[in-house]
Amino acid sequence: MSQKIILIDGSSYLFRAFHALPPLSNAQGEPTGALFGVVNMLRAHLKEQPDYIAFVMDASGGTFRNQLDPQYKANRPPMPDELRAQIAPLKEIVQAMGLPLLCVEGVEADDVIGTLATQAAEAGVQVEVSTGDKDMAQLVGPNVMLVNTMTGSKYASDEDVFAKFGVRADQIIDYLALMGDKVDNIPGVPKCGEKTAAKWLAQYDSLDGVMQHADEIGGKIGENLRETLHRLPLNRDLTRIKTDVALEETYSDLALRARDVDQLRALYARYGMNQALKELDGAGAPVNAAGSPPSMPQRVSAPELPAAVELPEGWSERGEYVTVTDETALKAWVDELASADAFAFDTETSALDPMRAELVGLSFCIHAKRACYIPVAHEQAAAQLPMALVLDAVRPVLQNPAIAKVGQNAKYDIHVLRRHGIDVQGLRDDSLLSSFVLDSTRRHDMDSQAQRALGLTTISYEDVAGKGAKQIPFARVELDRATEYAAEDADVTLRLNALNVAELEQTPALLSVYRDIEMPLVPVLARIEANGVLIDAEVLKHQSADLSRRMLAAVQRATEIAGRAINLDSPKQLGALLFDELGLEAQVKTPSGAPSTNEEALEAIADQHELPRVILEYRGLAKLRNTYTEKLGAMINPDTGRVHTSFNQAGAQTGRLSSNDPNLQNIPIRTEDGRRVRTAFIAPPGRVIAACDYSQIELRIMAHLSGDEALLRAFESGDDVHRATAAEVFGKTVDAVTGNERRAAKAINFGLMYGMSAFGLAKQLGVERHEAAEYIALYFSRYPGVRAYMDATRAQAKELGYVETVFGRRLYLPYIHSRNQGQRAGAERAAINAPMQGTAADIIKRAMLAVDAWIAPHASRALMIMQVHDELVFECDADFAETLVQQVSKLMSEAADLRVPLVVDSGMGENWEAAH
Template sequence: MSTPGRPRLYLIDGYALIYRSFHALGGGVPLRNARGENTGMAKGVSEFLRRLIEKHKPEYLGWVNDAGSSGREELLEAYKANRVALPEEEQQDFDTGVERVHQLLAGYRIPTLELDGFEADDVIATLAPQGVAAGLEVCVVSGDKDLLQLVQPGVWVLNPWHGPPGRTTEKWYGVDNAHERLGVPAERVIDYLALVGDTADNVPGVKGIGDKGALALIEKWGTVENMLAHVDEIEPTRARNALKNAEAEARLSKELVTLKRDLPIALDLSSLTLDPPDWVALRDLFVELEFGTAARTAAVNAEAAGAAPNAGLERAAEAAVDVEGHMVSARAARAAVPGTPAPVATDYRVADTPALLAEAIAEARAAGVIAVDTETVLDAGAPPIITPMRANLVAISMATAPGKAWYFPLAHRMPGSAQGGLALGDEPAPAKSKASAAPASIAARLLAEGPQPVVNLPPLESEPMAPLRALLEDPGVKKTAHNVKYDLLVFRRAGITLRGVDFDSMLASYVLDPSRRSHAIDALAVEFLGVAMTGYDELCGKGKQQMPYDEVPIAAARDYSCADSDIALRLRELFLPRLAEQGATALLHEVELPLVDVLAEMEWTGITIDVPWFRSLKTRFEAARLDLEKQIHAEAGESFNVNSNPQLRTILFEKLGLPIKKKTATGPSTDASVLQELADEGHALPQLLMEYRELAKLESTYLDTLPGLVNPHTGRLHTSYAQTVASTGRLASHDPNLQNIPIRRELGKDIRRGFIPRAGWRLLAADYSQVELRLLAHLSGDPAFVAAFEAGGDIHRQTASVIFGVPLEAVTSEMRARAKTINFATIYGQGAHALSRQLKIDHAEAKAFIETYFERFAGVRTWLDTAVAEARERGYVETIFKRRRYIPEIKDRNFNTRAFGERLAQNSPIQGSAADLIKKAMIRIHHALGEAKHTARMLLQVHDELVFECPPDEETALRALVDREMTGAVQLRVPLVVDIGSGENWLLAKA
């Protein structure tokens, strides 16, 4: 396929690209950032512009916008009138997307063209021949078929969306192949469209003449005018009669589809040259949009261009909307944030001699505040998950000032060697080059240049390394890290107790704004410092070509690791004043940082699982799953692959004719919400499918996985706890996730039965009773709600008594169930629609039920309304421990987004306070266990529950200690209650 020569002028049909991007990525289930903004259109346009500029390198480029209809509406009132208006929510998303596109165009410095009163197509049609006359190859960029009429020598059409959805490529259309799109050459496109019409623009065409008929007529007669001049000779009869009956429509349609080439606009090439993009503006914009890869690329380019880094954008300052609901640019937001850090020159050195080791340690002690980072490799045979309990220390980096850091190699080795590298002072042996045609990683490229020396320091436990060990264990030298819990555990495996930790840049980021999409150090470096860090895959490669970290040449490893500690130290300087300004210093230093030691101890301890029990469960689960599969096939009337969504769609929506609830790009959705809705309507197959999926998930997540994650060194299972995942402040368990084991189903209970204490000990489980409802009572101060808790007993029965106005003894099980549902619906800000589905009652009844509830508990209603009003005024809500959550969604113009923000304003203080409460309790218990010198240990945290193991003779004392510390973690208007149980496994302890 031929392509244009050089130089080229690219003319982009702007709104064609905008509509395509919106409907491909912004409609259906749209791409949204953490603030709830629909970013689909911006994503599509951004990716398109990047590809166009990088791949085609246009000498001249113009983005052409519509600014009217070129008088076509005067010819045909219905012209484009059949375009269906978007629903209000989607229209708001569309308008926001267009604003973002304008920011993208400004950032890429792409010239825009428009002529008042005319469509973009006509502007392009006028400029294209002018470009040819100027000696350029004109490239019209659009997927619209009507622009093919412009193709002539020197004018090309580039369709960026050739092919089926999801597998689109770009395709050039020139004089030689223009016919491939519609079946006619470029000079007959207007005749073809005049005959078949264009439903998108409401061009009528000739009724009765379709695609094949039009092609046959054009092949014989050419133009529409020639057809009409010889209409009596037209064959077949149907086509002849159609043309006779619609002569006016044919002529009108041709006029409508013919692009105007004589508009009063002249081609000014000097205004269409491409300047380098404003990478700083793009970086800030991509940070707002949460396009991580694009933000990092922009940051790299901004650094290369010598741009100053930005100050980062606080959630309050960077909110996408102001109080009137209008977009705020990144630059305008940043103007309100003082203290933009200046660029920092870097000095990263390797300490691999006694003199350099001593110099580095002296420098660290003189600084008094340092940042540390560890580099590791996994044990041989360890599962491919990042866990410190299977990680071996390869190197340490230490930053002593912004831009200044040291690298301590401990266990680097020659590529492919089984043993570590040389010790301090030894001579390196020649290394074999791993040169390849195009090394993909930094390490591979460096190795391709020739042998790289490998010189390690002595083993960490040796006498020459005592000064470094002393520095790391000295509480008088303040330590900073990013995700310090990982480093604590890695150091502990290496025999070092890291002391003096007083800052974690990851936790600080989380405390400042828990809703930030990523708290990873590379994301924060781009957002706050304008620095693009080297990624692990860039350093080591990807997939099968990935090099183990300990084989990375020390020169490359130095820069990679030192950047981690350096950036952590720079973020410390940036975040400390912001924490103070926000009043969040205490939350970091009294909750999140102390919790690190607690979680590290829990992860180090782990928990025992009964592996033979899990193996027996696997057999039972398989049998139960196969039985369900038979029931599903019987209900469907045929056998099919239950795990195949296409086959499932065919069964549900074609064979059984069930109503389609939601569509995706590939067809009707079969996700959990759809199956639940269908099951609620009484359909049996969706209910069976949900049970099957739950069973299969339990089987794969726990029975197939947990035995393989038992640590061979300890014989126990070690989960990891993440502090920076949930915006509410909740902890998250991963690798493996032990927080989502269901307790209601018997098979879920059987999984819990497999968690056991060490031999001869017992498990103890302590669970806050209805803590979120107690916090709601405390925060609202509603007298009836507070009194219900003070009375003790069953709070849902107490609530039902108040709502239905009956004595406690008259409360039925149904009344209690409804009261329980609305109690929790209140916490999550659910309305009548959600409640009607949960209670399986009609909307009016649910609405009346809610109204009655808030009549009885008027204080709750007042508090909920106040929470929304305060969030709208301040832009955030707080927990009782002053954890702040920004809610820019509450000022959004989009109704659904705004309603989502209002729900967040109501439930975040409750859920966040519950999260803080359990954290405070864990810290108190951790210290109390140490002070009492108990051998009992805290093992797990699951939402409002804590799990311990203890010897039998400590159980009574442990119960008392846990109850005291959990109930005393905070003073509320209502009593805190803790349910405590014990047993030989987790299920019995929970019961």
């Protein structure tokens, strides 16, 4: 067997980990985010037991490239202090692990890696370059493979490189020279992107070829090329990785050294790397009392955080997977599934839309590291069982509620199997949702979880099916490769969920959120999505035509004002017109410092000139047309005649549901045009749309959480709470409150929940900042309990690193100790709002569970068809509507026991808008 060397691009991973992970810190407040990400990657590499390994970093100071071009990397901002502080401890850990650490002056880490890779490959050693830098693709060749452990991407051949970049490995240098690199301040051919560079190299083979035929390339891009010809040879020299650096070590000097266990133990303990510490000392070793989730560093000193769950032996390794293609093997697996207490399952399909996807195969796993894949619709499989036979075989176990099922985003699989005649029962766990409840601020896709919790780089979909235009349907993936991918999904899902649930069990409140709210909601949402909503495409068509006419009128008015034609969709043209020609004073800047033309910027200058108001009108009309009136009709499912949204339980960190394809949460309701869109959501003949909506639920939750007597009194009285608030603030009777005073009180009531400052309130009310500050001071003097609650919540957030809802859901706040004032202020605002928004989310989810149970016997008479923020929407028989709204309103008001009543507004009509 040939030897192997792993060359790790430490500088690349350090920067990527810093920007990919939140600004984590240890108990002493030292930053650890980038450190943690890189060390996790190193631990995974060491498990591969290579013959040789090196961790390569850039040395300080310039390189030969700066001599070639003084502007090389000249525009890079200084390294953030929080990143710089992690370099020294990283080097200490690397060396304590026994990894050779290389930093060579005068060249970059890429050049050191390129030299070592060339040496080793020529000696017949298998080289794995571990990097996230695309420039390294030029090194791919015989015995040299690129691996990006953060994404799982692998490039082992020209075919792999071509699939990613559209050029061969030996063309990468020229490819980069043509495009340039903004990060490194290498100016390429203007407007030459990936596709253009690949096209030219396909036609002319090399940079020299492109330069020789520059006169043949027409258009503006051809002009750009000819104007840049003088620069391109230098670009090539800058992007070419040196492979002949004079090094003190050769690849054969880079064997793994003995690790310094005592030093590693001290470093892991200091930086809160509890999983690494346990791995170092063995299963029985003590861990920090604070603990932390698997593969997550300690964010703050927090005794309330659950202790880390020990990773079972071998769980960071790949499993053994089989393809089931004959009836004997199928029967054996089904018998095992039937006798199991629980198993993980997954589907492979033809599309992402579960309402249209066709089944291609199924995978199952009962025990970790052992799983199967059953193909049913692969196009070129030499042998596979008929789909009907497989579905008949697995239907009894999938429909048996006594056998627990585990999935990853299982709602998708439930839809697919339902449409293929299987009603999945007994769904107990979902590794996506168990991860979400543990910590909603991190990523919950299976690949990210596997890397974080298992140190395992899973096979990605792109690995087996390709990417972009060259991606093939899963039905065409070769069976052995499909099995590796699909069976691994079921296996890793089983492992991840076991770890997640074990950790949830250490915190009863979190376990309750998972078991009593999130998991029971999965089949409820699946039913709502399957029910769908009826859309009147003709109504939308007429609305689109009207919006188009008004958009044209806005364009014509803008043309009159500007005195010439202007593209209202071009920020560049608008910026030049508004700020250069008209001389308006920009109030909002882009991150680069240029005047902004976004909505906030235009609102800020709308009182200076008519044109910003016209642009805002145009954009509002365009957004409605492009997002809803033009698209909703096209999204009608041809099989059902309805639109089926997809609700995402893990889409918002506070626990609120989000929806997509289409997004029903963002239909504007404050404008007449937005409300008109809802008139297209209709009921079939003989039926009506009914809507039940919580009234001021987040403000009621604020009253409950703060316990403020005056605020509780305002809700208990049943009067208009904003008018009651205005009476308190301005020292008047309720009847004497003016409209403007009520409006100010309403802005304060809702604004404070979102951390609104005096500046923000002044802007909203159109008053001076000192006047808004006086309003806020008066408010807090009348509602001291609200101020006390807000102060206590901020303190809790800083002490624990998280806040909680009434039901125990947690929102972690990784930026609460950030040195960046903006990030820290944002975390403090989130700390105030999250308990209210999260509690509201929990309450309506609990209400949906109760309503779904009540509505089940009446399924022929009523359907729950939408959840939008604090509102539930139904389609029901006209003569059943009164019964439905009465019962649903009752169930919604009983979904939580707060100190103030939960009030539900309801209505019904021929369409969604009429129900309000």
